[in-house]
Amino acid sequence: MILYLDASAIVKRYVAEAGSKDIIALVDDAGVVATSMISRAEVAAAFARAVRLGVLDDAGGRRAQRRFAREWPDFVRILVTEALVSRADALAWSHGLRGYDAVQLASSMTWQDAIGQDVVLATFDQQLTKAGSDAGLRVWPEERELNRARPTR
Secondary structure, three states: OEEEEOHHHHHHHHOOOOOHHHHHHHHHHOOEEEEEOOHHHHHHHHHHHHHHOOOOOHHHHHHHHHHHHHHHHHOEEEOOOHHHHHHHHHHHHHHOOOHHHHHHHHHHHHHHHHHOOOOEEEOOOHHHHHHHHHOOOEEEOOHHHHHHHOOOO
16 A cells, blocks of 8 residues: 555554544554654644643654654655645645645645555545545545544644
8 A cells, every 4th residue: 555644644653542543553554654744743733732731741752853863764745836736726725734744635636646556545534534535535434434543623
């Protein structure tokens, strides 16, 4: 399986929460895993926010960030180019997405186009799940599973 992770899926790899075991297994089963370059900032921001909200203590947040930083080179990293941002611009309008979610969707679609094989988009964001599905991507978890896994953010 060729797997694309957005930031919401990556975070679950490093922070134990609902869906973490599933995403770890999915990544372990994947032949290759990619994400957008913006995921590095999004994931760091998610860890810092979890510390601010008391979901993680400072040591736990820093531990998650260090592990993610060590594994970052293992991801295929999709570059954010002018063409990709243009595609994200159109996707934001057509699917009502937030900016970074539109970049994540554009990144996964651009990678799929580049490699000529189906890519599975892993996300725990309900809007991105629907947009990815509507755009013709295979999305994990599917919308009905996502609704059971956690509330929308």
